[in-house]
Amino acid sequence: MSGIVDQVLNGVVKGALSEILTKTGLRKTRRTRRRTKSNTSLAGGIVGSVLEAAINAAVKSTPAKKQVSKRRTAAARSRQRLR
Template sequence: MAGLMNELVSGVVESVLKEILKKAGGTTTTKRQKRQTRSATTGRFKKAASSRAAKPAKKQVSRRRTAASRSKTR
C-alpha cells in the first residue's frame, strides 16, 4: 500500500515538474531583420555605412518677453 502511494505521489510530482519546465522556456518576440544592400559591381553584401556622430545639444537660451507681452496682465 505504501509503495502504491509513493508511486502515485512521485508520478504526480514528475508530471508537475515536466509541465513547469516545459513552460519555462522564455518566448521572446521576433526581431525584425534589416534588409542588406548588395553592391552594384560585385553583387556582394555591402557593410552598413557608419552613421555620423550626433551633434551636441544646443544651449537653451531664455527668450526675452516682448513689450506687448509684458504690458499684458497675467
C-alpha cells in the first residue's frame, strides 16, 4: 500500500517539477513575434517603400507646436502658440 502511495506522490512531484521547468524556460516575447510576423508581409521591399512614399506624400502632417515656457501668462502663451 505504501508503495502505491509513494509512486503516486513521485508522479505528482515529477509532473509539477517538469511543468515549472518548462514555464521558466526562455520564450519569445510578444514584441519579437510581432516583428517577425510583419516581416513576412507582401508589402515589404521596393513595392512597399513606393507605396509608403505615395501615401506619405498624399497626407501632409502639420508641424509640431513649439514648446512654450510655463512662466509666461496665459495670454502670452496663446500669442506664442499662434506664431
